[in-house]
Amino acid sequence: MKIAAIDLGTNTFHLIIAEKTGNEMNILYKTNKPVKLGEDITLQNRIIPAAFERGIHCLKEFSNTLKEYEVSKVRAVATSGVRSASNGEEFIESVKQQTGITIEVVDGNEEAHLIYEGVKASGAIQGKSLIMDIGGGSTEFIFCDEQGFYWKKSFDIGAARLMQKFFKSDPISITDQQNIQNHLQNTLTELIDFGKGFDAKTLIGSAGAFETYSAMLNPSLNIHQIPKAPIDIKAYHQLSQKLIASTHQERSQMPNLIPLRVDMIVMAAMITNYVLSNLDLQQITLSTYDLKMGVLQGMK
The missing domain is CATH 3.30.420.150 (Exopolyphosphatase. Domain 2)
Structure with missing residues (x-):
């Protein structure tokens, strides 16, 4: 079974795809993009528009890669950048609508x-x-x-x-x-x-x-x-x-x-x-x- 993890960090978004057979895991693909979602986040505690768009664009690319590899299960995890932003939920909803990726915000x-x-x-x-x-x-x-x-x-x-x-x-x-x-x-x-x-x-x-x-x-x-x-x-x-x-x-x-x-x-x-x-x-x-x-x- 092909599985994938997406880590939406404050600076960098990561994608890793693996083939899992029992307890064995073979990494097929990995990449990261310097999205800088947290750019200027301390000013108004918001994901600024330019960072918002960079995040969406990156996840559209990741979505295409998931399709290419015919991944059957994906877990996308968002951390501090989305967790602390007042418009974090808006970002999650936009990602779902535009890419089909469901983001899970995890606590610390x-x-x-x-x-x-x-x-x-x-x-x-x-x-x-x-x-x-x-x-x-x-x-x-x-x-x-x-x-x-x-x-x-x-x-x-x-x-x-x-x-x-x-x-x-x-x-x-x-x-x-x-x-x-x-x-x-x-x-x-x-x-x-x-x-x-x-x-x-x-x-x-x-x-x-x-x-x-x-x-x-x-x-x-x-x-x-x-x-x-x-x-x-x-x-x-x-x-x-x-x-x-x-x-x-x-x-x-x-x-x-x-x-x-x-x-x-x-x-x-x-x-x-x-x-x-x-x-x-x-x-x-x-x-x-x-x-x-x-x-x-x-x-x-």
């Missing part, structure tokens, strides 16, 4: 659960770990081990949301950095309190920004063909310092830093650094499997 808990299932399938969880998925609108955290998860929560501190609210200088100023640090400190108290008792040693980065870190640090690594990979923590810290200190122009010329993430990677690095330092995590692992793979895993 379900989003974290799907991320856990995806990461688990990659084999990245080995011992006590903290999974972190930095999205555009929200960031999910899951404390877990191979047996299951013990705490999970979604926070509205996605890279696009932080960028729109705090990133006012180029390169980012000490004042902007301090404002972000204060915001993270105020927002993530519960995460840090639980984490200090849980004592995880490994940070597992779910796709997204962590794929960018990996690609920049190890250009020979084909992240499209592997489920997981280690990220050298010392090399990561050197990279994060470089990213935070650089201008937009300098970052735009860095190899393997895609245009969508040229500015958001600064926010991602600041979130990553905050979590690493406050929880004394000793190593980083990339999981290329994320929410969309978790959606596929749960489909029957």
